[in-house]
Amino acid sequence: MIFSFEQLKEQDAGLFFETVDVGGEAAAIFPREQILGVAKRLKDEFGFLQMIDALGHDRMERKERFEVTYNLRNHKTKQRIFLKVRCDERDPHVPSLVSVWSGCNWHEREAYDMFGVIFDGHPDMRRMYLPEDFEYYPLRKDFPLMGVPGSIPLPHHEDADPRFTVADRGE
Amino acid sequence: MTSVAEENETITSPNPVFQEVPPRQKILEALMSKDTTVSIDEDALENEMILNMGPQHPATHGVLRILLRLDGETVVSAESELGYLHRGYEKLAENMTYHEYIPHTDRLDYISPVANNVAYCMAVEKLMKIELPPRAQYIRVICCELARISSHLLAMGALAMDVGALTVFVWVIREREKIYDIYDVLTGVRFTVSYMRIGGMAQDIAEDSIQMIRAYLDGLPDAISDIAKLLHKNRIFLERCSGVGIMPPEEALDLGWTGPNLRGSGIASDLRRDNPYLVYDQLDFDVITRTEGDVLARYMVRFEEIKQSSKIIRQCLDNLPKGDYWATDAKKIIPRKGEIYSNMEELINDFMLVNFGQATPVGETYHAIEAAKGELGWYLVSNGTGFPWRSKIRSPSFVNLQALSRLLEGCMISDIVAIIGSIDPIMGEADK
Numbered sequence A: 001m002i003f004s005f006e007q008l009k010e011q012d013a014g015l016f017f018e019t020v021d022v023g024g025e026a027a028a029i030f031p032r033e034q035i036l037g038v039a040k041r042l043k044d045e046f047g048f049l050q051m052i053d054a055l056g057h058d059r060m061e062r063k064e065r066f067e068v069t070y071n072l073r074n075h076k077t078k079q080r081i082f083l084k085v086r087c088d089e090r091d092p093h094v095p096s097l098v099s100v101w102s103g104c105n106w107h108e109r110e111a112y113d114m115f116g117v118i119f120d121g122h123p124d125m126r127r128m129y130l131p132e133d134f135e136y137y138p139l140r141k142d143f144p145l146m147g148v149p150g151s152i153p154l155p156h157h158e159d160a161d162p163r164f165t166v167a168d169r170g171e
Numbered sequence B: 001m002t003s004v005a006e007e008n009e010t011i012t013s014p015n016p017v018f019q020e021v022p023p024r025q026k027i028l029e030a031l032m033s034k035d036t037t038v039s040i041d042e043d044a045l046e047n048e049m050i051l052n053m054g055p056q057h058p059a060t061h062g063v064l065r066i067l068l069r070l071d072g073e074t075v076v077s078a079e080s081e082l083g084y085l086h087r088g089y090e091k092l093a094e095n096m097t098y099h100e101y102i103p104h105t106d107r108l109d110y111i112s113p114v115a116n117n118v119a120y121c122m123a124v125e126k127l128m129k130i131e132l133p134p135r136a137q138y139i140r141v142i143c144c145e146l147a148r149i150s151s152h153l154l155a156m157g158a159l160a161m162d163v164g165a166l167t168v169f170v171w172v173i174r175e176r177e178k179i180y181d182i183y184d185v186l187t188g189v190r191f192t193v194s195y196m197r198i199g200g201m202a203q204d205i206a207e208d209s210i211q212m213i214r215a216y217l218d219g220l221p222d223a224i225s226d227i228a229k230l231l232h233k234n235r236i237f238l239e240r241c242s243g244v245g246i247m248p249p250e251e252a253l254d255l256g257w258t259g260p261n262l263r264g265s266g267i268a269s270d271l272r273r274d275n276p277y278l279v280y281d282q283l284d285f286d287v288i289t290r291t292e293g294d295v296l297a298r299y300m301v302r303f304e305e306i307k308q309s310s311k312i313i314r315q316c317l318d319n320l321p322k323g324d325y326w327a328t329d330a331k332k333i334i335p336r337k338g339e340i341y342s343n344m345e346e347l348i349n350d351f352m353l354v355n356f357g358q359a360t361p362v363g364e365t366y367h368a369i370e371a372a373k374g375e376l377g378w379y380l381v382s383n384g385t386g387f388p389w390r391s392k393i394r395s396p397s398f399v400n401l402q403a404l405s406r407l408l409e410g411c412m413i414s415d416i417v418a419i420i421g422s423i424d425p426i427m428g429e430a431d432k
Helices: A006-011 A035-044 A106-114 B001-008 B023-032 B087-092 B102-106 B113-128 B132-162 B166-187 B207-232 B233-240 B249-254 B259-264 B295-319 B336-343 B345-357 B396-402 B404-408 B411-423 B428-430
Strands: A018-022 A025-030 A050-058 A066-074 A079-086 A093-095 A119-120 B048-053 B065-072 B076-081 B365-371 B376-381 B390-394
Touching: A018 B001, A035 A079, A035 A093, A050 A106, A050 B376, A050 B390, A066 A106, A079 A093, A106 B396, B023 B065, B023 B076, B048 B396, B065 B404, B065 B411, B076 B404, B087 B102, B087 B345, B087 B390, B102 B113, B113 B132, B113 B365, B113 B376, B132 B166, B132 B207, B132 B411, B166 B207, B207 B295, B207 B365, B233 B411, B249 B259, B259 B295, B259 B336, B259 B396, B259 B411, B295 B411, B336 B345, B336 B365, B396 B428
Parallel strands: A025 A079, A093 A119
Antiparallel strands: A018 A025, A050 A066, A066 A079, B048 B065, B065 B076, B365 B376, B376 B390
């Protein structure tokens, strides 16, 4: 049986979502209050046990700037669906789905690292790749490709080898 | 050193979570607050220890750092840290045309670069709705399966080396060297090949390469049976690997595992059969599974998959259709050199495509292939220009590594290397 998002409405008429197309697969954008409940139902009732991927996305200049997409797969029916949730730049909070699929953990950390989207209820909201004291979110469209000079301090040793001059160390 | 400590304390993190913890200490904080089922002996001062494994450690297959909390020799909890090889490939992708990005995909999973080329090109082709000629599809399958053999051989060899069987590693490198020789003739490059193009590949498969691949496949059964003779009745290897790092199927699905690791836990999930792409639906092969879910099961899945890949390549070589290896669509695909030099129209198209990129339809798309490590996919968001608006790499190593701290809990220090080896992470791919 092929799942479509309309099936969710049969039991809960209060659901509000907008369907979109991702390369021929079903996808829907849910408001952030409903996403956690929808995710639980997708896992328990519709068998989307496999959490493949989650990604952030900067929509820049549009009303709700950040979008988080969850890539889900039902390994029995081989169907793939996408679950989307959006948030505004001034309030970059979306609920974390780690309680539903534990595999979301690192993906959400990556989205936080790259876009600054904060996942409420995430057990370990640290940066994934970049140093903890880095202040910027590099995959945002307003972050320059060349980076911000001086934003990552070079390792500093007081007892550095005196044979190397300051110029050698690139300071 | 006091000044460094003071500096750390004065830096205020923009992250509201963990505001009070100095940045460098956050990983330790995460490790110590991790839930664990392993209890520590009463005299913790006597036994407890924090061990920093990596990032420069021969058994971590690159630059993976693991922070371990130990009770004697038992791992109480573990926390892995990535990012030592982070090169920002997703940011780079947004600032170059679709075509310019192809050489960068080689550097993700540098053990099987052709499979990355194929995965990326297929995602772009799906976005642009380009249909490949059958010959090109067969060549792509051959390349993918050669990459899978190459990757699985290294995974087996590295696992064997990590548990002490160094000979296997050397033999495996010898076999991989033959695959590089094939690539040298087939693509012109040995290692980072950049062979695929959007809409085809750089050059046709020549009769020489077909002969080389056939000769290689003839020698492969002997080569892997030599490995089997060394390992499969080797008591040290079997006892180091069986019953270690067990991953139950439910948790494997929950964590998003794919590829040989998931099949080692007993779930017959393989994109080549489930969601066939290229010509996999016309080929006859088995999906290998093992039910134990331990290190040995994952090793055995890879061992058997080499035979299946060899079977697939033989079928492709036998049925290789004649025809073009390059789709023709002047507005989307870069024309061939001969045409550029002789036709004005092609010259204009080439100029436009190289300088401004392909004009893609607005929209989002996702395409994944079954690479050697698992599901390798690209999520592309296009805004209609020649540059992708967002290009997300779904890298299998990243997802598979996520299970590491769960697998390490409760095992011994000497098992850590076997477990990492069985997951088969490639840090170039995990760190992007």
